[in-house]
Amino acid sequence: MPKTKLALTIPAALLFMAQSAFAETHVVTAEGMKFTPLVVKIAPGDTVRWENMPTHNVETIDGLVPEGTEKINSPMGENYQHTFEQEGIYVYKCTPHIGVAMGGAVIVGEPVNLDDIKAAEVSGGEARIVRQTIKEAEAM
């Protein structure tokens, strides 16, 4: 391996190790028909854990997540956790309660897909979640 390549590889590996060592778990709590906090900002490699979910779930909304990421659709009525590796904004809903705007967003690292989210056509409960998400992403 050429020296320059090695010099780049080692810091990258150290950075990865440091991220893993300090990976955090962030708790989002369902309170009534609301997730608190509504928007959670985390680092790549961190985990979000949803608690107090007796009648709720977490379903990411197609088109409102970073391209190429796997859909999340958690089992109804169960606490759930997910580790986010890929940067960007993930908007999600509670499937049965999106009509009353029960949903939220996870912003992982930089909000790289903010423009896509701004351009998306949303209405009703989803639109309320998206508006709040854009506001918080723009304040970063």
Ligand SMILES: [Cu+2]
């Ligand atoms: Cu719900």
